[in-house]
């Protein structure tokens with residue numbers, strides 16, 4: 001009799017749970033379809049990682065997502081900032097003044113804005129993506145400091161998502177001091193990443209290090225300037241076109257060119273909501289600029305997810 005009752009309860013609960021499950025997967029299907037239409041016929045890819053379930057829920061253009069290896073550009077400024085905080089060699093509240101160009105390692109380096117960003121601390125430098133601030137902090141770090149942090153993200157291997165047919169990126173160690181500066185702004189030929197690896201990177205940041213079996217711990221208050229920089233980037237920095245206000249995103253743009261090529265490619269990585277992240281996203285475009293092309297796409301992706309899962 002008891003067994004019969006249990007059976008009935010199980011059958012009934014299945015009956016009620018099944019529509020709920022279908023509803024959830026229907027939303028995910030819709031998210032995939034809408035992201036396909038957001039990317040349209042542009043060459044690039046979009047990936048969305050569910051930070052609570054710890055699984056990828058959307059990939060538009062899987063082939064490119066798992067096999068295209070390119071420079072990370074300014075996305076890597078997040079890691080050079082983490083390296084500086086890990087080593088205690090830089091006070092994130094110290095001000096560096098960006099005048100548009102400066103000398104490092106006897107070479108002239110330029111910022112992306114000719115007039116300079118003026119007073120930059122770490123939070124502002126992440127938000128405005130000031131090149132010279134990151135060259136300045138690279139000058140205080142050793143190459144081995146940088147390799148130690150960067151190698152935690154396994155760029156030489158496939159991403160921890162471990163997708164079928166996925167390619168590894170590249171982190172080739174060279175013994176030239178000037179390489180520090182190229183590694184600080186993602187311009188080195190010896191550091192190449194896939195969009196899958198950049199989705200992993202921002203997912204680890206959003207989870208403060210606690211993702212899969214990562215050996216990274218970013219829970220200390222020491223790392224607050226990273227999170228605040230990513231949030232400010234969306235509020236008033238290079239990522240402001242990604243700011244879908246109801247979902248409170250944080251993120252970072254990147255723009256880079258391949259050697260001998262005037263065409264630029266573009267990145268955006270980010271997560272939302274800032275205080276209790278649910279999803280992390282990557283947007284990559286073969287042709288474009290971070291602030292004006294990938295950030296507006298990210299805005300539409302955040303909006304689409306929010307409308308499907310919060311309304």
Ligand SMILES: [Zn+2]
Pocket residue numbers: 098100111112113116117118129130131132133
């Ligand atoms: Zn600057």
